[in-house]
Amino acid sequence: MTLDLDNIYKQLHNKNTLCSYKGILTSDLVEQSLNNIEEKLSKENKKIKRKAYYVSVETLQNLYHHSEPTKKEIEGIQKDQKFSMFIFSKLKEDHFELSTGNFISKKTMQFLKSRIGQLNFLEKEELRILYKRILNNEEFSDKGGGGLGMIDILRKTGNKYEYNFIKYDENLYFYTLTIKIT
Amino acid sequence: MNPIKKQGSQKTPTINFDSESGKIEMKGRSIPENAIEFYKPLVAWLDEYANTAQGLTEANIQLEYFNTSSSKCILDVFKKLETINQKDGSEVIINWYYEEDDEDMLEAGEDYQSILKIPFKMIEMEE
Numbered sequence: 001m002t003l004d005l006d007n008i009y010k011q012l013h014n015k016n017t018l019c020s021y022k023g024i025l026t027s028d029l030v031e032q033s034l035n036n037i038e039e040k041l042s043k044e045n046k047k048i049k050r051k052a053y054y055v056s057v058e059t060l061q062n063l064y065h066h067s068e069p070t071k072k073e074i075e076g077i078q079k080d081q082k083f084s085m086f087i088f089s090k091l092k093e094d095h096f097e098l099s100t101g102n103f104i105s106k107k108t109m110q111f112l113k114s115r116i117g118q119l120n121f122l123e124k125e126e127l128r129i130l131y132k133r134i135l136n137n138e139e140f141s142d143k144g145g146g147g148l149g150m151i152d153i154l155r156k157t158g159n160k161y162e163y164n165f166i167k168y169d170e171n172l173y174f175y176t177l178t179i180k181i182t
Numbered sequence: 183m184n185p186i187k188k189q190g191s192q193k194t195p196t197i198n199f200d201s202e203s204g205k206i207e208m209k210g211r212s213i214p215e216n217a218i219e220f221y222k223p224l225v226a227w228l229d230e231y232a233n234t235a236q237g238l239t240e241a242n243i244q245l246e247y248f249n250t251s252s253s254k255c256i257l258d259v260f261k262k263l264e265t266i267n268q269k270d271g272s273e274v275i276i277n278w279y280y281e282e283d284d285e286d287m288l289e290a291g292e293d294y295q296s297i298l299k300i301p302f303k304m305i306e307m308e309e
Contacts, residue, residue: 057213148250
């Protein structure tokens with residue numbers, strides 16, 4: 001099956017893309033990209049700057065932690081590498097968009113599909129209740145976040161997630177997520 | 183016991199934990215990828231401080247950003263303070279500072295307040 005990663009990457013850009021990356025994501029790259037995004041936001045009003053930077057921190061750290069390494073060579077990506085992409089764009093005054101793409105297993109796809117579907121349905125106050133419930137339960141995921149990030153982004157942006165899963169093979173999917181920051 | 187003093191960085195807050203004055207301060211950003219590592223010594227310090235806590239412990243929390251990895255760790259810090267507050271003769275107050283018009287940070291403080299049995303004071307900072 002062909003998966004045109006270059007085309008997906010291109011589609012997620014717009015004429016006002018401020019920062020983007022496609023390749024193997026490292027911890028250093030996440031840090032550099034966040035500095036870059038913060039710099040690009042420096043002239044924006046305080047409120048949107050805060051929101052956009054917060055969403056970027058949460059999303060890029062998530063992307064770094066949760067990308068599935070590809071178990072075989074795919075579209076020129078060497079095996080066992082965590083391939084990801086992200087695109088941060090300004091849509092118009094006080095409107096930004098952050099899109100990410102990464103490989104996930106079928107199991108994760110099934111989980112995310114139902115999870116995001118549920119979260120997208122919740123109102124602000126319901127998200128707040130859920131956030132507090134998860135915050136206060138002792139369990140901690142090995143990656144540290146405990147699923148709070150996805151809820152908190154919805155709380156802070158007030159927008160719904162746009163997402164898509166593209167099947168690569170029986171067990172591997174390419175997952176794209178777009179967050180509107182307003 | 184020795185105080186903890188840490189200079190803040192791009193990713194971690196400035197920390198001043200002082201047992202003699204009973205003042206606990208966290209200020210700046212808390213967005214490390216692995217927050218547990220950063221907060222572990224702080225929670226351990228509070229565990230020890232609980233044995234000799236001052237009559238009044240004042241926590242000044244002034245965060246600009248924190249990621250969700252930090253949010254559970256911050257709750258762990260507050261839960262230690264809650265334990266101290268429940269002891270006879272030792273009171274704790276948490277002063278939660280937020281920038282003017284940063285409703286998200288005010289809400290974050292209120293979320294902690296609603297989970298914990300400890301007095302919170304929400305303090306808006308004017309620009």
